[in-house]
Amino acid sequence: MADLASRLQQRVLASFTAAYGAAPTSLVHAPGRVNLIGEHTDYNDGFVLPCAIDFHTLVAARPRDDTRVRVVASDFGDRQDSFWLDAPIERLSDAEQGWANYVRGMVQALLADGLLLRGCDLAVAGNVPQGAGLSSSAALEVAIGQAFKTLQGLDVDATRLAQLAQQAENRFVGIQCGIMDQLISARGAAGHALLIDCRSLAAQAVHLPDDIAVLIAHSRVRRGLVDSEYNTRRQQCEAAARHYDVAALRDVDTDRLLRDRAGLDDLTFRRARHIVTENQRTLDAAAALAVGDMARMGALMAASHASMRDDFEITVPAIDHLVEILQDVIGRDGGARMTGGGFGGCVVALLPESRVEAAQAALTARYRAPGGESATVYICHPSAGAGPLPFP
Incomplete structure (x- = not known):
C-alpha cells in the first residue's frame, strides 16, 4: 500500500x-x-x-x-x-x-x-x-x-x-x-x-480488532448514483416519514413501524422497514465490534444485506453472489455485505487476516461478473481523515 x-x-x-x-x-x-x-x-x-x-x-x-x-x-x-x-x-x-x-x-x-x-x-x-x-x-x-x-x-x-x-x-x-x-x-x-x-x-471511534482484515471486493458492475434509483429511495423514505409524522425515519422504532403502518403502501413500508431495522443493527454492530464479537458482527452484516436485497431492493445478483462466496469462507468469524449506494459496486467483508488468502482464492475460482471479469479485491486498513501531507 x-x-x-x-x-x-x-x-x-x-x-x-x-x-x-x-x-x-x-x-x-x-x-x-x-x-x-x-x-x-x-x-x-x-x-x-x-x-x-x-x-x-x-x-x-x-x-x-x-x-x-x-x-x-x-x-x-x-x-x-x-x-x-x-x-x-x-x-x-x-x-x-x-x-x-x-x-x-x-x-x-x-x-x-x-x-x-x-x-x-x-x-x-x-x-x-x-x-x-x-x-x-x-x-x-x-x-x-x-x-x-x-x-x-x-x-x-x-x-x-x-x-x-x-x-x-x-x-x-x-x-x-x-x-x-x-x-x-x-x-x-x-x-x-x-x-x-x-x-x-x-x-x-470504534476500534477494529488488530487481527481483522477489511476486504473489499469490486463486483465490476459499475454504478452511478445520478443514473440509479438513489434519489428515488430517498423520496420513498421521505414519504414514509410523512406518513409517520416524523422529521425522519430515525424517529420511528420497530413497534411504531408496525403499529401505525395502516394506509402505507407495501413498497414504501418495506423501504421504511429497512431504515428502521438498519439503524438498530448499526448500533448493535458498533457494540459488537468494540468487544471483538465477530460472530455477532457477522450475523448483523448478513441481516443488513438481506434487508438491502429484499426490503430496499438495491443489490444485484452479482453482489449477492460475492457475499455468498465470502461468507462461505468466513463462517462465523466475521461477515460480508454489500456496501455503498447499491446497484453494483462493492462488497465489504470483515474476516481474520489468516483467511484473506482463502477468500481471494475462492473469489478467483467462483466469481465472474456479467461481462466475464473477475472481482477486483482490495485489502484495506482504517485510515486517518483529510489533512496536509509532507512532500519533497
Missing part, C-alpha cells in the same frame, strides 16, 4: 509541474471510505459505521495573485478546467468534464459559506476506485476543501468541511447524498471505524 501511495504522490506532483511549470507549495489528501454497516440511513438522520480507507485523493496546490482557479486532472489525461472566483461558477454539462463539477461545487460551497478565497493552481490525482461505492466523489470534494484550507489557513473545522462538501454534491452536482461519505473522509481515525449519528454529527 505504501508503494501505491508513493506512486500516487509522484503522479500528482508530476502533473502539477507539467501543467504550471513550477512546484506546488502544498499537498493534501482525503481518503475514500467503506461503510461496514448502516446503508441509506444517513439521509434519514440515522446511524452509520464507516471507516476511512487507505485509498486517497491527493491535491497539489499553489497560490495565485489573482482570483483564477486552475485545475488539472491527472486521472483524466491531464485535462484542465479553470474559472474565476469573482464570477458566477457554472455547472459543466460535458460528460468528459464531470470531474470538474465536484471541484467547482466545492469552491462554490466555500464561497457561499462566506469564506474569502484567493485563486490557486491545483492538480488532482486519486486511487479511490471510481463508480465502486467507495466515495471517490466525497474524497475529491473534501480534498479540494482541504487544499484551500491549507493554502489559506481557513478557519473551518473537519465537520464543517464535510458539511460544505455535502452541500456541493447536493446543490451543485445534484446528488442528494447524506453526510456520511464526506464526514468520514474528513474525520476518519486510523485503526478505527466511526459510529456516526447523522443528526447530531457526533462520532464515536
Whole structure:
C-alpha cells in the first residue's frame, strides 16, 4: 500500500509541474471510505459505521495573485478546467468534464459559506476506485476543501468541511447524498471505524480488532448514483416519514413501524422497514465490534444485506453472489455485505487476516461478473481523515 501511495504522490506532483511549470507549495489528501454497516440511513438522520480507507485523493496546490482557479486532472489525461472566483461558477454539462463539477461545487460551497478565497493552481490525482461505492466523489470534494484550507489557513473545522462538501454534491452536482461519505473522509481515525449519528454529527471511534482484515471486493458492475434509483429511495423514505409524522425515519422504532403502518403502501413500508431495522443493527454492530464479537458482527452484516436485497431492493445478483462466496469462507468469524449506494459496486467483508488468502482464492475460482471479469479485491486498513501531507 505504501508503494501505491508513493506512486500516487509522484503522479500528482508530476502533473502539477507539467501543467504550471513550477512546484506546488502544498499537498493534501482525503481518503475514500467503506461503510461496514448502516446503508441509506444517513439521509434519514440515522446511524452509520464507516471507516476511512487507505485509498486517497491527493491535491497539489499553489497560490495565485489573482482570483483564477486552475485545475488539472491527472486521472483524466491531464485535462484542465479553470474559472474565476469573482464570477458566477457554472455547472459543466460535458460528460468528459464531470470531474470538474465536484471541484467547482466545492469552491462554490466555500464561497457561499462566506469564506474569502484567493485563486490557486491545483492538480488532482486519486486511487479511490471510481463508480465502486467507495466515495471517490466525497474524497475529491473534501480534498479540494482541504487544499484551500491549507493554502489559506481557513478557519473551518473537519465537520464543517464535510458539511460544505455535502452541500456541493447536493446543490451543485445534484446528488442528494447524506453526510456520511464526506464526514468520514474528513474525520476518519486510523485503526478505527466511526459510529456516526447523522443528526447530531457526533462520532464515536470504534476500534477494529488488530487481527481483522477489511476486504473489499469490486463486483465490476459499475454504478452511478445520478443514473440509479438513489434519489428515488430517498423520496420513498421521505414519504414514509410523512406518513409517520416524523422529521425522519430515525424517529420511528420497530413497534411504531408496525403499529401505525395502516394506509402505507407495501413498497414504501418495506423501504421504511429497512431504515428502521438498519439503524438498530448499526448500533448493535458498533457494540459488537468494540468487544471483538465477530460472530455477532457477522450475523448483523448478513441481516443488513438481506434487508438491502429484499426490503430496499438495491443489490444485484452479482453482489449477492460475492457475499455468498465470502461468507462461505468466513463462517462465523466475521461477515460480508454489500456496501455503498447499491446497484453494483462493492462488497465489504470483515474476516481474520489468516483467511484473506482463502477468500481471494475462492473469489478467483467462483466469481465472474456479467461481462466475464473477475472481482477486483482490495485489502484495506482504517485510515486517518483529510489533512496536509509532507512532500519533497
